[in-house]
Amino acid sequence: METSNNLKALFNPEAVAVIGASENPEKLGYHVMKSLTTGGFEGRIIPVNPGSKEIMGIPSSPSLGEFPGSIDLAVVVVPAGVVPRIFEDCEHKAVKGIVLITAGFKEIDDPSGAQQQTALAQIAQRAGISVIGPNTFGMINLHGNLNASFTPEFSLAQKGGLTLVSQSGGISHLLAFMAMRQGVGLSKIVGLGNRLNIDFADILPYLIEDPETEVIALYLEGLDEPKRLMAAASAHRGKKPIVAFKTGNSETGDKASLSHTGSMAGNQEVYEGALRQAGILRVESIQSLLDMARALAICPRPEGPRIAVLTGQAGPGMAACDICEAEGLKISPFKPETQGIINGLLPPLAIRTNPVDMGPAWYDSSSIHGIIEAVMEDSNIDGILLLMMFASANGEAVANIFDLLVEWNQKKPVITCLVSPPGVWDGQVGDLEKAGAIFDLPTPERAAKVMAGLYHYGKLVK
Amino acid sequence: MDILEKALKEGRKTLSEHESKELLRTYDIPVTREIEAADETQALAAIHEIGFPLVIKACAPDLSHKTERGLVRVDIRNEEEAISAFHEIMKEVKDDGATVLVQEMVKGPRELVVGLTRDSQFGPCVMFGLGGIFTEILRDVSFRVAPIEKRDALEMMQEIKARKILEAIRGMPAADLDRLAEILIKVGNIGLEEESIKEIDINPLILWDSQPVAVDALVVLNP
Numbered sequence: 001m002e003t004s005n006n007l008k009a010l011f012n013p014e015a016v017a018v019i020g021a022s023e024n025p026e027k028l029g030y031h032v033m034k035s036l037t038t039g040g041f042e043g044r045i046i047p048v049n050p051g052s053k054e055i056m057g058i059p060s061s062p063s064l065g066e067f068p069g070s071i072d073l074a075v076v077v078v079p080a081g082v083v084p085r086i087f088e089d090c091e092h093k094a095v096k097g098i099v100l101i102t103a104g105f106k107e108i109d110d111p112s113g114a115q116q117q118t119a120l121a122q123i124a125q126r127a128g129i130s131v132i133g134p135n136t137f138g139m140i141n142l143h144g145n146l147n148a149s150f151t152p153e154f155s156l157a158q159k160g161g162l163t164l165v166s167q168s169g170g171i172s173h174l175l176a177f178m179a180m181r182q183g184v185g186l187s188k189i190v191g192l193g194n195r196l197n198i199d200f201a202d203i204l205p206y207l208i209e210d211p212e213t214e215v216i217a218l219y220l221e222g223l224d225e226p227k228r229l230m231a232a233a234s235a236h237r238g239k240k241p242i243v244a245f246k247t248g249n250s251e252t253g254d255k256a257s258l259s260h261t262g263s264m265a266g267n268q269e270v271y272e273g274a275l276r277q278a279g280i281l282r283v284e285s286i287q288s289l290l291d292m293a294r295a296l297a298i299c300p301r302p303e304g305p306r307i308a309v310l311t312g313q314a315g316p317g318m319a320a321c322d323i324c325e326a327e328g329l330k331i332s333p334f335k336p337e338t339q340g341i342i343n344g345l346l347p348p349l350a351i352r353t354n355p356v357d358m359g360p361a362w363y364d365s366s367s368i369h370g371i372i373e374a375v376m377e378d379s380n381i382d383g384i385l386l387l388m389m390f391a392s393a394n395g396e397a398v399a400n401i402f403d404l405l406v407e408w409n410q411k412k413p414v415i416t417c418l419v420s421p422p423g424v425w426d427g428q429v430g431d432l433e434k435a436g437a438i439f440d441l442p443t444p445e446r447a448a449k450v451m452a453g454l455y456h457y458g459k460l461v462k
Numbered sequence: 463m464d465i466l467e468k469a470l471k472e473g474r475k476t477l478s479e480h481e482s483k484e485l486l487r488t489y490d491i492p493v494t495r496e497i498e499a500a501d502e503t504q505a506l507a508a509i510h511e512i513g514f515p516l517v518i519k520a521c522a523p524d525l526s527h528k529t530e531r532g533l534v535r536v537d538i539r540n541e542e543e544a545i546s547a548f549h550e551i552m553k554e555v556k557d558d559g560a561t562v563l564v565q566e567m568v569k570g571p572r573e574l575v576v577g578l579t580r581d582s583q584f585g586p587c588v589m590f591g592l593g594g595i596f597t598e599i600l601r602d603v604s605f606r607v608a609p610i611e612k613r614d615a616l617e618m619m620q621e622i623k624a625r626k627i628l629e630a631i632r633g634m635p636a637a638d639l640d641r642l643a644e645i646l647i648k649v650g651n652i653g654l655e656e657e658s659i660k661e662i663d664i665n666p667l668i669l670w671d672s673q674p675v676a677v678d679a680l681v682v683l684n685p
Contacts, residue, residue, distance in 0.1 A: 258476060
C-alpha cells in the first residue's frame with residue numbers, strides 16, 4: 001500500500017517545502033506561503049527560491065538539493081517549463097508527496113501540455129511520489145493545521161469530519177465557503193486537478209481508513225477510468241458514507257444506435273447506475289452534496305421508507321410530503337395506539353392522520369410534545385420530519401420539546417425545518433444539532449430530500 | 463455460437479428476431495415459443511404445433527418498424543385467418559428474403575424492456591425499464607455496469623418510476639422478481655462473454671401473469 005503510506009505522509013508532513021515561494025503578492029508562491037504560515041502548521045516550512053535569503057521571515061533555500069534536512073511534502077508553484085527539473089530534485093530528495101499547483105498541462109489545448117504531464121507521471125512513478133495536481137489550488141488538512149493551497153482562508157473552516165474531494169477548484173472553494181457559512185466542520189479539502197497519479201480511486205482507500213474523515217463528498221466532472229473508482233468504492237462498501245455530485249451530464253446516448261438501449265444510454269444514466277452500484281450516493285446539486293454529507297455524519301438511516309410528517313402549519317407539510325412521495329418515501333398510517341394518542345391531543349377538525357397538522361396545538365406545547373413522543377415510539381414509522389415555522393403563539397415550542405429530542409437521540413432519524421426570524425430559535429436549534437438530536441434544514445423540501453437520501457443510502461449499503 | 467458466427471460471416475449488423483431469441487434461449491432467458499416458416503406447408507405445420515391463439519410476424523435481419531408496416535398479426539384464432547395472414551405478410555416482405563414467425567400469443571398489459579449496451583468507459587451495461595411503446599417516450603429506465611449482482615438487479619427494478627407495475631395490481635400477480643433478476647444478470651453476462659455482440663434489446667419483455675417472456679428481441683452485432 002505504497003500510495004496510502006505516501007498519502008499519509010502527504011497529509012501529515014513534518015517538513016514542507018514551497019518551491020517557488022515568494023514575497024510578491026502577485027505570485028501564487030506568496031499566497032501558498034501565507035496559507036502555510038498563517039494556518040498554524042506546526043512542522044517545518046522551507047521556502048525554496050534561488051533569489052531570496054528568507055521569505056516571510058523564514059530562512060529559504062536556493063534549491064531543494066541545498067536544504068540539508070529531509071522533506072516530506074513539496075508544494076510546487078513554479079512555471080510549467082521548470083516543473084520536470086523540480087520533480088527530479090524531489091526524486092533525489094526522496095520527497096514523499098507533491099502538491100503541484102502549476103497549471104498548463106493536460107488541461108490546455110496545446111497537445112504539448114498532455115505530453116509534459118505524461119513525462120512528469122513517469123518521473124513520479126519512478127520515484128514513487130504521490131502527486132496532487134497539477135492544475136489545482138492545493139489541499140488542506142484541517143486537523144493537521146496544514147493549508148497547502150493558495151487560499152489562506154480555508155484555514156478558517158471549522159475542524160470536523162467532512163472531507164471534500166473535487167475535480168474543480170471553483171467547486172471546492174464554493175463548497176468550503178458554504179460549509180464555513182453553515183458552520184460545517186471539515187477534515188480535508190482536496191483539489192485533484194489533472195490527477196497526475198492520484199485520482200479519486202487512489203485517494204478513496206486512504207480516506208476510508210482516515211480516522212479524521214467521517215463522510216467523503218466527491219465532485220466529479222469526467223473520469224478517465226470510472227471503473228477504478230467503482231472498484232475502490234465497492235471494496236469498502238458501507239464502511240464510510242460517500243456522496244457524489246457529477247456534472248457534465250449532457251452527453252446523450254448514441255442516436256444512431258440500432259437499439260433502443262444504445263440510444264438511451266447517456267453518460268448521466270450510466271454514471272447514475274454505476275455510482276449506486278458502487279455504494280456511492282449520487283445527489284443532484286451542490287447544495288444537496290453538502291446537505292447529504294452533513295446528514296450522513298449526524299443521522300442514522302431510516303430502516304424503511306415510512307416517514308411521519310409532523311408540521312406546525314399545513315403548507316410546509318404539503319411541500320415536504322410532495323418531495324417524500326416523489327423520492328420513494330411513504331407517508332404511511334400510524335399504529336392505532338399512536339393515532340389514538342394524537343386524536344386525544346388535537347381538537348376535532350384538525351388533520352390528525354399522517355401528515356399531522358399540529359397547528360391547533362400551538363397554544364399547548366405539551367400536546368406537540370405528546371404527539372412527537374407517540375410517533376417516536378410507533379414501530380410503523382421509520383423516520384420523522386418535524387416542520388415548524390415560528391409564530392408568536394408557538395414561540396416556546398422548541399424549548400418545550402428540547403429535552404425530548406435530546407433524550408430520543410435520533411433512535412430514528414429526526415430531520416427538522418424549524419424556522420424563525422433570525423436569532424429567535426437559532427440558538428436552541430444549533431444546540432439540538434450539536435447534541436446530535438436533529439438535523440435542521442432551512443426548507444421543508446431540503447429536509448424531505450435529506451430524509452430520502454438517508455433512506456436510499458441505507459439501502460445502497462445494506 | 464453458431465448463430466453469431468454465421469451472421470458475422472455474412473457481414474450482418476443484426477440478428478433476426480428468431481435468431482436473437484435462439485441466442486437468448488441458450489442463456490436460459492425465457493422467450494416465446496415460436497417456429498420459423500418459409501412456405502405454406504411449413505406455416506401450416508407451425509400453426510398446428512403452436513396452437514391458437516397465435517401471432518404471425520415477418521422475420522428477417524434489419525427488419526424494423528414491423529408493427530407500422532402491418533407485418534405483425536396478433537390474436538389469430540383459426541387456421542383460415544392464420545394462412546391468410548401468412549400470405550399477406552409474405553407478399554409484403556418476400557423481396558427482403560424474409561420468413562414468418564409463428565409464435566404463441568403472450569398476453570399481458572405489463573410490458574418491460576431489458577437491454578445491453580456498451581459504454582465507451584464502463585463497458586457492457588445492462589438496462590431495465592418500462593417497455594413497449596413507452597420505452598422511448600417516458601425513458602423510464604435504469605442502468606448498471608456488468609457484471610451485475612442480484613442486489614443490483616433488484617435495485618434497478620426499484621429505481622424506475624413505474625416500479626409499481628411489478629407489484630400485484632388490478633388482479634394481476636406480482637412479477638417474479640427473482641426470475642427478472644436472473645434475466646438481467648444473464649444479459650450482463652452475455653455482454654461480458656460475447657465481444658461480438660454490441661447491443662441487445664428485449665422489448666417487450668411481457669409479464670405473462672407473474673412470468674417474464676421475451677416477446678421481441680434484437681441483437682446488434684459488432685462488425
